[in-house]
Amino acid sequence: MSGSLDITLFWISFWLYMASFLLFVGYLAFRPRWLGWMGAGAMFTGLIPHTAGIVARWGVTNHMPLSNMYEYANVMAWMTVVTFGGIVLKYRRLILGTIVSPALIIIIVSASMLPKEASNQLVPALQSYWLAIHVTLAALAEGAFAVALGVSVTYLIRGSKEKGGSLSSGGIWKRLPSLGTLDEVNFQAIAVGYPLFTVGALFAGSIWAHEAWGTFWAWDPKEVGALVIWLFYTLYLHARLQRGWKGPAAAWLSIIGFAMILLSFAGNIYLGGNHAYG
Amino acid sequence: MDMKTRQTRVSPGRRLWRWVGTMRFALVLLILIALASIGAIACGEFLPVVGLEHPEAYYGNILSPVNFFLVNSMDLLHPYSSWWYLGLLSVLSLSLASCIASRLRSVLRESLGNEPLEGVHELPGLAIRGHGKAPSEVTPQDIRSRVREMGFRVSLEESQDGFQIAGTQRGLGRLGGILNHLGLLFLVVGGILVALMAERKMVWMVEGDEIKAPNDRYSVVLDSFKVEMSPEGEVSDYLSFVQIKENGLAQGRHTIQVNHPLRAQGWSWYQTTYQLITDRLRSVAVDVSDSAGTRLGHVLLCGNTPATIPNRPDVQLVMGSFYPHFQLKDGKPVSLSDELKNPAVQVHVVQKGLPPRDLWLFTEYPDYSHSGIADYQVHLSALEPLFATGLEVRSFPGAWAVWLGFACMTLGLCLSFGLNHERIWVFGHLGESGDWVLEAGAQSMHGEATLKRRFSRLMCVLEHSGNPVPSRELEISA
Numbered sequence: 001m002s003g004s005l006d007i008t009l010f011w012i013s014f015w016l017y018m019a020s021f022l023l024f025v026g027y028l029a030f031r032p033r034w035l036g037w038m039g040a041g042a043m044f045t046g047l048i049p050h051t052a053g054i055v056a057r058w059g060v061t062n063h064m065p066l067s068n069m070y071e072y073a074n075v076m077a078w079m080t081v082v083t084f085g086g087i088v089l090k091y092r093r094l095i096l097g098t099i100v101s102p103a104l105i106i107i108i109v110s111a112s113m114l115p116k117e118a119s120n121q122l123v124p125a126l127q128s129y130w131l132a133i134h135v136t137l138a139a140l141a142e143g144a145f146a147v148a149l150g151v152s153v154t155y156l157i158r159g160s161k162e163k164g165g166s167l168s169s170g171g172i173w174k175r176l177p178s179l180g181t182l183d184e185v186n187f188q189a190i191a192v193g194y195p196l197f198t199v200g201a202l203f204a205g206s207i208w209a210h211e212a213w214g215t216f217w218a219w220d221p222k223e224v225g226a227l228v229i230w231l232f233y234t235l236y237l238h239a240r241l242q243r244g245w246k247g248p249a250a251a252w253l254s255i256i257g258f259a260m261i262l263l264s265f266a267g268n269i270y271l272g273g274n275h276a277y278g
Numbered sequence: 279m280d281m282k283t284r285q286t287r288v289s290p291g292r293r294l295w296r297w298v299g300t301m302r303f304a305l306v307l308l309i310l311i312a313l314a315s316i317g318a319i320a321c322g323e324f325l326p327v328v329g330l331e332h333p334e335a336y337y338g339n340i341l342s343p344v345n346f347f348l349v350n351s352m353d354l355l356h357p358y359s360s361w362w363y364l365g366l367l368s369v370l371s372l373s374l375a376s377c378i379a380s381r382l383r384s385v386l387r388e389s390l391g392n393e394p395l396e397g398v399h400e401l402p403g404l405a406i407r408g409h410g411k412a413p414s415e416v417t418p419q420d421i422r423s424r425v426r427e428m429g430f431r432v433s434l435e436e437s438q439d440g441f442q443i444a445g446t447q448r449g450l451g452r453l454g455g456i457l458n459h460l461g462l463l464f465l466v467v468g469g470i471l472v473a474l475m476a477e478r479k480m481v482w483m484v485e486g487d488e489i490k491a492p493n494d495r496y497s498v499v500l501d502s503f504k505v506e507m508s509p510e511g512e513v514s515d516y517l518s519f520v521q522i523k524e525n526g527l528a529q530g531r532h533t534i535q536v537n538h539p540l541r542a543q544g545w546s547w548y549q550t551t552y553q554l555i556t557d558r559l560r561s562v563a564v565d566v567s568d569s570a571g572t573r574l575g576h577v578l579l580c581g582n583t584p585a586t587i588p589n590r591p592d593v594q595l596v597m598g599s600f601y602p603h604f605q606l607k608d609g610k611p612v613s614l615s616d617e618l619k620n621p622a623v624q625v626h627v628v629q630k631g632l633p634p635r636d637l638w639l640f641t642e643y644p645d646y647s648h649s650g651i652a653d654y655q656v657h658l659s660a661l662e663p664l665f666a667t668g669l670e671v672r673s674f675p676g677a678w679a680v681w682l683g684f685a686c687m688t689l690g691l692c693l694s695f696g697l698n699h700e701r702i703w704v705f706g707h708l709g710e711s712g713d714w715v716l717e718a719g720a721q722s723m724h725g726e727a728t729l730k731r732r733f734s735r736l737m738c739v740l741e742h743s744g745n746p747v748p749s750r751e752l753e754i755s756a
Contacts, residue, residue, distance in 0.1 A: 121508040124515050124536035124549075184727040191724055195691040203684050212537050214478070214548040214672045216680055217469065219358045221322075224315045231312040235305055241724065242301050267319075 006060065007116055009053030010074065016046030017077075017108055021101040028098045028175060036094035043097065043104075047081050054078060061118050066135035067126055068119070069265070073111035075136070079143030080104045083192070087147065087185065093177055096151075096185070103150035103258075107143075110265070130208035137200020138226075142261055144193030145233075148186050149258040152251035155182040159248060183246055186254055194233050201226050225264030232257050298369070299376025307373055311366050318357035327355050359473055367466050374463040382456060389452035389699065392433050394444040395719075398705050404719035406730050410737040412706070412714040418443070421704060421716075421740060428732060430702055440707030447700050451723055454694030461687025464679045471676025478672045484555065484664065488523070491545050492671060496524045498540075498547065501531070503667045505552065516552050518667045534669065544673055551668035556616050559600045562623050563660040564639065576659065579625065593654065598624030598636065602663075611638075621661055699723045702733070716740065 023039030054075065057065040065071040084100040122131075154176060161173040176182070205223070206216045217223060236253045239245035245253070288296075297303060327333040333355050338346050353360030387393065401407055412421065418441040422434045430445030481489050483500040490497045501519045508514040518534040522542055534540045540547040562579045566587045575588030577595055584594040601613040604622035611622070621641040628634050639658035702720040709715040718737065722729040 119512075121510060121512040121514050124513070127515065128537040130537075180727055184725075187724060191695055195695045198691055199688055203688065206680075207684070208537075210677075211539065212548075214539065214546060214550075214670050216472065216677075219318070219322075221319055224319050228312045228315050231308050231315075235308045238301060238305060238308075 006053045006057035006065075006118075009049040009056060010111075010116075013046040013048075013050035013053065014108055014112055016042050016049070017081075017101070017104055020046060020097070021105050024098040024101050028095065031175070033094075036097065039097050039101070040088065040094055043081060043101065044085065047078070047085075050074075050078055050081070057118060061120050063122050063126075064132050064135070065118075066131055066139070067122055068115075070111055070114035070116050072135060072139060073107055073114060073265075076139045076142050076146070077104060077107040077111060079140045080107060080146045083140075083143050083147050083189070087189075091177070091181070091185065093181075095176055098176070099150040099154040099182075100147055101150075102153070103146040107146060125212050128208060128212065130204060130211070134200060134204040134208055137196050137204060141193040141197035141200055144189045144196065145254075145258050145261060148189035148193065148254045151182050151186045151189060152254035155179060155186065155251040156248060156255075158182065159251075179247065183250060186250060187240060187246075190233060190236060190254065190257075194237060197226075197230060197233070202230055221267050222264065225260075225267050229257065229260050229264060232260055295376050296380060298373050299378075299380050304373055304377065307366070307370055311370065314357075314363055314366055318363065321354045321357045325349065325355055364470060364473070367470060371463055371466050371470075374459050374466070378456060378459050378463070385452055385456050389449040391449075392431055392444050392446045394433065394435055394442050395703050398717050401703070401705070401717055401719040404703075404721050405726055406720040406722070406733050408718050408733060408737050410716045410718075410741050411709065412716060412740040414708070414712045414714065416714060416740065418706060421706065421714075424736060424739060425702060425704065428702070428736065430700070440705060443702075443704040443706075445702040448697040449699050451693050451697030451699040454690045454692070454697070457686050457690030458694060459690075461683045461685070461690055464683030464686060466683075468676045468679025468681075468683055471679060472674055475675040476673060478670060480550070481669050481671060482553075482666045483518070483669065484666045485560075491543065492673070493543060493545065495543055496522050496529070498522055500667060503552065503665050505665060516549065516665075516667070518549055518669065520547075546672050546674070548670045548672065549667070550670040552665045553668065554602060554616055554618065555664040555666055556602050556613065557600060558664055559597065559623060560662040560664040561660075562597055562625070562639070562658070562662070564595070564625070565657045565659050567655045567657070569655065571655070574654070584628065587654065590654075592630040594628040595656075596626040596628065598626050600624070604640065618663065621663075623658075623661060625656065694723075698725045700725075700729055 020039045020042035023035050023042055027033075027035035027039055054065055057071070061067075066075060080100065081104060084097065084104070087096055087100070088094065158173050158176050159179055162179065177185070205226070209218060209223075210216045232253075236245075236250065236257060239253065240250055325333075325337065330336050334350065337349060337355065341349060349355060352362065357363055395401070418434055418436060421441075422432050422443050425443055425445045426432045428445070428447075430447045432443060432445045435442045435444075477492060479492060483489060483498075483503075485500055485502050488497050488499045498520050499522075501521060503519070504517050505513060506515045506517070515535060519531065520534060520540065521531045522529040522540075532540045534547055534549045536549050539549070558581075560580070564577050564579070566574045566577055568574055574590065577585050577587060579585050579595055579597040582596065584596045587593045587595070599611070601611055601620075601622045603614040603617055603619040605612055605614050605620070611624075618641075623639050625637040625639060626634055627637060637656055639656065639661075641658065641661055644658050700720065700722045702718065704716060704718040706714045706716050716737070718733070720729055720733050
């Protein structure tokens with residue numbers, strides 16, 4: 001049985017991410033830079049057992065660990081941490097950890113509540129190289145959307161503090177990146193996630209469905225959910241690039257978009273369909 | 279009617295065509311399609327049709343006449359192929375076509391060219407603007423070089439009043455938007471074509487069956503079907519081994535399994551499912567011993583073919599009825615379900631000089647035997663069920679449009695998001711002091727904040743006549 005090793009490694013990474021979140025909150029509140037470094041350190045340290053756990057699960061099940069909701073959420077959390085790493089490299093602002101870690105916590109807590117039994121045997125429909133392509137790209141895209149969520153929430157909070165005048169006297173919110181930077185990171189995260197979601201979730205999924213089931217599109221609840229998510233982010237990009245919707249409007253659209261992703265997860269569990277593998 | 283009125287008059291059809299291609303229309307349409315999709319999911323939950331052979335008849339019986347009329351007229355039992363959903367998709371196609379037609383020329387011009395602005399008055403329309411000055415010893419060519427160093431492809435126009443520098447880079451990125459729209463148009467049209475013109479048929483085959491393809495040009499013969507099980511007892515795969523025959527001649531052998539359909543002459547054969555044949559078995563293997571327990575031999579029973587016990591030609595065994603979930607009801611054997619829960623097979627024994635008699639053999643009780651056929655004991659060794667393979671045969675007349683849509687849109691996304699089209703314009707004229715007075719502007723497809731920083735740096739550098747700028751001044755400028 002896959003049992004203990006990969007799940008043990010999951011819990012180790014879970015608590016390291018929790019510690020990272022608390023350290024980032026402390027960094028935001030109390031300012032010493034070493035707290036920020038420790039928060040980032042805890043998060044990237046957590047990535048080690050997280051990666052090892054995914055590899056261990058892969059070794060035991062003999063297939064990529066993407067065949068049920070727990071495995072998918074686990075990989076999505078991994079993608080979120082990797083995306084955060086990219087953002088830190090680009091913007092070199094540790095304070096962004098206070099923005100990304102809450103989104104990471106939402107995903108990792110969701111994964112912790114899902115059944116973790118591993119199945120050594122993939123159902124015949126999942127025995128294809130498209131599993132790796134379709135699910136990995138979708139998870140990476142949704143990890144990027146999760147980063148956009150964290151940035152958007154921070155934008156709105158900081159924006160309201162700025163409007164209320166409480167930033168002028170200093171305080172924790174003043175230490176966050178400027179609204180312009182937060183807005184740009186929000187857009188950049190969605191600009192990464194959108195093409196990955198389009199190609200990975202929709203196109204790769206359609207091509208695989210054509211190979212496996214003989215139809216590009218079966219109007220399965222998960223597929224329709226993905227379509228609605230895609231339509232929503234398409235609307236976001238059009239509104240931003242063509243109508244100049246930035247700032248608070250763009251932040252709210254990001255938050256609603258991720259809420260749709262969470263609804264899509266719930267729909268997959270409760271409505272069933274072709275994608276209800278566990 | 280004067281010339282001006284004649285020139286500005288646009289036909290209602292043309293006005294409608296243009297309106298359909300506007301951003302506002304597109305945004306409203308996207309929202310409507312999203313809401314319609316969510317509504318269709320709700321229809322599927324409240325009016326399920328899975329498992330119903332005649333859903334219209336079923337709901338006609340259980341709904342009130344008014345409700346059934348509403349459900350039927352709105353086609354809520356098949357929402358994704360309903361008139362309103364296909365109508366929305368058709369309007370989306372028109373919107374995409376109109377958007378592409380109205381923007382194609384300007385996008386091509388912008389992406390492939392490097393057009394200067396008409397004048398300084400166009401600068402206020404740009405998101406990034408700035409003004410500054412440069413010493414008189416700096417030439418327009420020097421400024422052009424500085425802009426070129428930023429990675430732009432640059433043109434310089436000089437006049438008596440001054441100069442204009444226009445720069446562009448990664449213009450192909452702007453083509454991405456057109457390709458995305460074109461790709462989506464192909465996808466929607468292809469999807470509608472497939473939905474309306476595709477044919478599908480479900481066929482059930484057992485070994486030896488031959489079925490003609492829907493186009494009658496060839497037939498498919500099922501040689502054998504196999505269900506593979508994992509060590510944990512779960513189904514790991516199921517495969518149909520077939521051969522294609524044309525005019526009675528074998529053309530090749532193929533394996534059909536999930537994710538590996540057979541494609542032949544415009545038709546695709548998909549391994550969809552399988553089911554247990556509940557009234558017969560592929561084979562039964564039995565061990566026969568004499569009354570002392572001495573093993574006499576192993577007998578394999580296949581179909582209705584009699585088999586003799588080794589060295590006992592006077593006794594023949596023939597496979598009889600099969601019950602996958604055996605139980606006695608009112609003294610008669612029945613099968614409670616189609617699942618292999620208590621498989622039992624009847625074996626007829628034909629012995630010379632004796633009346634024929636029947637044995638019952640049970641998988642769950644393999645040691646159960648009958649003695650009473652003239653000193654022989656028969657034990658069940660193995661039981662091989664017979665399955666029928668379920669293949670779905672499909673054609674996809676509009677699939678080429680779907681594939682073209684995928685390709686277009688993938689390329690479009692790579693261009694849109696991989697190449698950030700940026701443009702910059704710098705106007706300069708000599709001021710009263712002899713220095714250059716500069717007015718500049720820039721725009722970026724996505725990445726405005728970064729371009730703004732680079733733009734500020736440029737203005738700072740120009741003010742210092744191209745000499746290295748103290749880093750603190752650059753930071754303040756950025």
